[in-house]
Amino acid sequence: MTSLAAGVTAGLRYHPYLGHPFYVSRGQGPYLYDLEGRRFVDLNMANGAALLGHGHPDVAEAVQAGLEAGILTASETEHHVRLAETLCRIVPCAERVRLASTGTEATLVAVRLARHATGRGKLLLFAGHYHGLAEPFLFRSADPLGEGAPQPASGGVPVTYANDVVIVPWNDAEAFDRALVRHRGEIAAVICEPVHYNAGCIPPQPGFLSYLRARTRDEGIVLIFDEVLSGFRMALGGAQQYFGVTPDLCTLAKAVANGLPLAVICGRTDLMEHLSPAGPVAHSGTYSGQLLSVLAAIATLRALQVPGLYEELNRRAERFYARFQEILDLSGVPARVQGLGARFGIYFGRREPVITWSQAMACDQSLHRRFVLGCIERGLFFHAYRGLPGHAGFSLAHTDEVLDHALTVIEDVARQLASQLED
Numbered sequence: 001m002t003s004l005a006a007g008v009t010a011g012l013r014y015h016p017y018l019g020h021p022f023y024v025s026r027g028q029g030p031y032l033y034d035l036e037g038r039r040f041v042d043l044n045m046a047n048g049a050a051l052l053g054h055g056h057p058d059v060a061e062a063v064q065a066g067l068e069a070g071i072l073t074a075s076e077t078e079h080h081v082r083l084a085e086t087l088c089r090i091v092p093c094a095e096r097v098r099l100a101s102t103g104t105e106a107t108l109v110a111v112r113l114a115r116h117a118t119g120r121g122k123l124l125l126f127a128g129h130y131h132g133l134a135e136p137f138l139f140r141s142a143d144p145l146g147e148g149a150p151q152p153a154s155g156g157v158p159v160t161y162a163n164d165v166v167i168v169p170w171n172d173a174e175a176f177d178r179a180l181v182r183h184r185g186e187i188a189a190v191i192c193e194p195v196h197y198n199a200g201c202i203p204p205q206p207g208f209l210s211y212l213r214a215r216t217r218d219e220g221i222v223l224i225f226d227e228v229l230s231g232f233r234m235a236l237g238g239a240q241q242y243f244g245v246t247p248d249l250c251t252l253a254k255a256v257a258n259g260l261p262l263a264v265i266c267g268r269t270d271l272m273e274h275l276s277p278a279g280p281v282a283h284s285g286t287y288s289g290q291l292l293s294v295l296a297a298i299a300t301l302r303a304l305q306v307p308g309l310y311e312e313l314n315r316r317a318e319r320f321y322a323r324f325q326e327i328l329d330l331s332g333v334p335a336r337v338q339g340l341g342a343r344f345g346i347y348f349g350r351r352e353p354v355i356t357w358s359q360a361m362a363c364d365q366s367l368h369r370r371f372v373l374g375c376i377e378r379g380l381f382f383h384a385y386r387g388l389p390g391h392a393g394f395s396l397a398h399t400d401e402v403l404d405h406a407l408t409v410i411e412d413v414a415r416q417l418a419s420q421l422e423d
C-alpha cells in the first residue's frame, strides 16, 4: 500500500469517511463484494459507468470476442464504424464521432476544437461543474457569486491560465448574460454538465438550457454539453434529448461502455471536420477506440435500446427517490433527495430545492458522513468525495426489490440519525 502515492491509484477513490479506499474483490449486477466476501448493494456503480450493472453478460461476451480478435489497440475495424453510426443515430447532436479513452481527453479535445473554430481563447465554465482533471477545468470562482477572477483549484496549475477562464453560477441567466457581454468576442466555448450531477443532481431550471443555446448561437460561441455523466442516464440520447436542446458538441464516457474505458467526442460536421487529418486540430491516441471498449459499447448501446427501457428506468427512479424522501421526512432528518434518471444527490440540513453549487456545498457534511457510514455498516455502499457534495446512482440491475432493500437500510439509518439529533 505504501507504494501507492497517498495510498490510492486515483485521488477521488479515497473514501473520506472510511479514511481509506473501499476495497472490493468483485462486482455482480447491483452488488459489490469486499475483501471478506461481504455483499453490498452498490449505490455508486463505478461513478456512474456501470449503468447496466456490474459484469453485464452481454458486455462480458463482447469483451471475450475482443480478446479472441487479438485485443486490438491502435487499429481501426468495422466495429468502430458501426459504433459511430449507432451514436449518430441516438445522440441528437452527433453528426460525426471521435473516440478517446477518458472523459478528460474528450472535454479537452472539444475545447480545442472550439478554440480553433472560433479563433478565440476563453472558456466559460459553471461553478462546480466537473469536466476532468486537465488544466482548463482546474479553476474555481474566487467569490460566491462566481464573478471574481478564477483561482487554480489544484497545485501545479499556472495562475496565468486563469485569464482564459470565466466562471459563472449555474442556473443564473443574468450572471451568464453579464459574462457574455463583458467578454464579448473572446469566448470560444461554453461548457456545462446539462444536469449538474457532480453536485449531486441539480437539473437546469426550466428554460435555462435553451437560453444557453440561444445566447451562444447569437454570440458565435460553441456550446458543449459534457454528457460524461448525464449521457444515457435518463434518456437514450442523454440530457440533450430529454430537455430538447441540441449543443454543437458533446462529450460522452462512463455509461457508454458500461465499465470499459471509452469516451466520445461528437457533434456538428463542420466543427468535427477540423480534426486531423482533415483539419489542423490534433487528436489521436494509442488507446483511442481500444477494441474491447468499442465492442463493449456496441453491446451496451444494444442493451439500452430495448423498447420501454427508459420508461422503466425513470419509473424505478421516481419511485425510489419519492420513498427515500418520504423516509427522511417521516424520520425527521432534515434532508432533500434530488434525482433524475439513474443518478441522484442527497442534501443534508435542508428541505428546499438545491439549484446552485453554493447551496450544495453548504449542506451538512457531518450528517452526510454519519448517514453514509451507517449505510456502509449495514451493507449499502455510498461513495463520498472529500469536501464535495458527491453523487450516487443505481443501475438497471437494481430491481424494485433491490431498491426496496436499500430503502429498509436507509430507514434504519435515518431512525438512528433522528434519535441522535434529539439527544
Ligand code: PMP
Residues within 6 Å of the ligand: 047, 101, 102, 103, 104, 105, 107, 130, 131, 132, 133, 193, 198, 226, 227, 228, 229, 230, 253, 254
Ligand atoms: N466530465 C464529467 C461530467 C465527469 O463526471 C467526469 C468524471 N467524473 C469527467 C468529465 C472526466 O472523466 P474521466 O474521469 O473519464 O476523465
